Amino acid sequence: MERKTFRHLNLNDRIKMETMLNSGHKVTEIAEYLHVHRSTIYREMQRGLYMHREEGYFCKEKPRYSSDLGQKRHDWAAEGKGRSIKIGHDTMLADYIENKIIQEKYSPEAALAAAENSGIHFLTKISVRTLYRYIDIGIFLRLTNKNLPVKSKRKRAYHHVRIQKRASSGQSIEHRPKEINKRNAFGHWEMDTVKGKQGVTKSCLLVLTERKTRGEVILKLENQKAESVVNALDRLERKWGDMFPKVFRSITVDNGTEFSDCIGMERSSRCLGEKRTYLFYCHPYSSWERGSNENQNRLIRRHIPKGEDFDAKQEHDIAYIEKWINDYPRRIFGYKSSAELFRNEIERINQEKT
Incomplete structure (x- = not known):
C-alpha cells in the first residue's frame, strides 16, 4: 500500500471522523477515507477524548471522541507551539x-x-x-x-544523619591506587547487592560493575549472607579461570554485612594461599564512591522495580537484564555499548598473553 503523506486535519475532517466513529467504522477505514495515516487518527482520538455519560438508570460512562474538543485542543497547541x-x-x-x-x-x-x-x-x-x-x-x-x-520517579530528597555500627573489614578506599580513580586501567570493579521486597524476598542480586567499561555482571544469591557472596565469587573465579586475577584486579564495596568476609572474598579458591583480587571499602554511607555501581543499579530497577519480590526470577531473567545493560548505548562512550568496550579489553589481555 502506498504510504500516506502527513497533513493536518481540519474541522470538517474532525466532524467526519466523529460521525464515522459513532457509526462504528474502524480506524483504518477512517484513515483511508480522510487520506491520512492511521496514526494520525489515533492521535486525534486522544486529543478529542472525553467521557460520555449515557442516559439510563445506571448512568454508565464511555469514552467518546468530540470533534469540537479536538479542534479546540489543536488550536490551543498551534497558538503556542512556534515551529x-x-x-x-x-x-x-x-x-x-x-x-x-x-x-x-x-x-x-x-x-x-x-x-x-x-x-x-x-x-x-x-x-x-x-x-x-x-x-x-x-x-x-x-x-x-x-x-x-x-x-x-522523582521524590523529595531527605537528609538523614547516620552512624556506622561497625568497623570496615578491610582496606579503606583511601588506600586505593590513584590509577583506579582515573578509570584508565581495566579490571577494577565496584560491587553491591540489589534487594527485593523488604521482609519478603530472601534472595538478592550481586552486582559487579567494571569502572572503565561499565561492564556488568549480575549473579543471583539465595540469601544476603556473607557466605553467599564468597560462594558467588568462587563460581565467578571458576568461570574465568586463570584470567580472573587480570579481569578482576580489585573490587570496591560498601560496609554492608554481606561484604564483611574480606579474607574470603580476596582469597583464591583455585590456588590455595594466593589472593585472587584486592578489596577496598568505601567510607560509611558514601554511595557516591561507587558511582558506577549506583547508576547501573538504576538500570536494573527498570526491570525489577524497588519493592518487588524477585525470588521467582530465573537465571534466564537475570541473564536478560545483564545483557540488556551491557548492550545499552552509552553517551559517555559515543553511544557504544559496554559489551563492545569490554570485549576489546579481553582481546587486549589475550594478545598480551601470546
Whole structure:
C-alpha cells in the first residue's frame, strides 16, 4: 500500500471522523477515507477524548471522541507551539521511539542513539531536548512522562544523619591506587547487592560493575549472607579461570554485612594461599564512591522495580537484564555499548598473553 503523506486535519475532517466513529467504522477505514495515516487518527482520538455519560438508570460512562474538543485542543497547541512539529511528518520514527522507551525501557537519549545506529532511513532527525519537549506536551500517542525511567520517579530528597555500627573489614578506599580513580586501567570493579521486597524476598542480586567499561555482571544469591557472596565469587573465579586475577584486579564495596568476609572474598579458591583480587571499602554511607555501581543499579530497577519480590526470577531473567545493560548505548562512550568496550579489553589481555 502506498504510504500516506502527513497533513493536518481540519474541522470538517474532525466532524467526519466523529460521525464515522459513532457509526462504528474502524480506524483504518477512517484513515483511508480522510487520506491520512492511521496514526494520525489515533492521535486525534486522544486529543478529542472525553467521557460520555449515557442516559439510563445506571448512568454508565464511555469514552467518546468530540470533534469540537479536538479542534479546540489543536488550536490551543498551534497558538503556542512556534515551529511545526517535525516528528509529525515521520510516524515511523515516532513508533520506533515509543517502542524503544516503553517496551525496551530505553531513555529518550538512548532511543535516539539507537535510531541513528539502526540503519533505518527516517525522514526526520530531532535532538534530545526536542524529544523531551514533545513528550512533555503530549505529542506521542502512547508515550508520556510516566514512561520515562527517571522523570516519573522523582521524590523529595531527605537528609538523614547516620552512624556506622561497625568497623570496615578491610582496606579503606583511601588506600586505593590513584590509577583506579582515573578509570584508565581495566579490571577494577565496584560491587553491591540489589534487594527485593523488604521482609519478603530472601534472595538478592550481586552486582559487579567494571569502572572503565561499565561492564556488568549480575549473579543471583539465595540469601544476603556473607557466605553467599564468597560462594558467588568462587563460581565467578571458576568461570574465568586463570584470567580472573587480570579481569578482576580489585573490587570496591560498601560496609554492608554481606561484604564483611574480606579474607574470603580476596582469597583464591583455585590456588590455595594466593589472593585472587584486592578489596577496598568505601567510607560509611558514601554511595557516591561507587558511582558506577549506583547508576547501573538504576538500570536494573527498570526491570525489577524497588519493592518487588524477585525470588521467582530465573537465571534466564537475570541473564536478560545483564545483557540488556551491557548492550545499552552509552553517551559517555559515543553511544557504544559496554559489551563492545569490554570485549576489546579481553582481546587486549589475550594478545598480551601470546
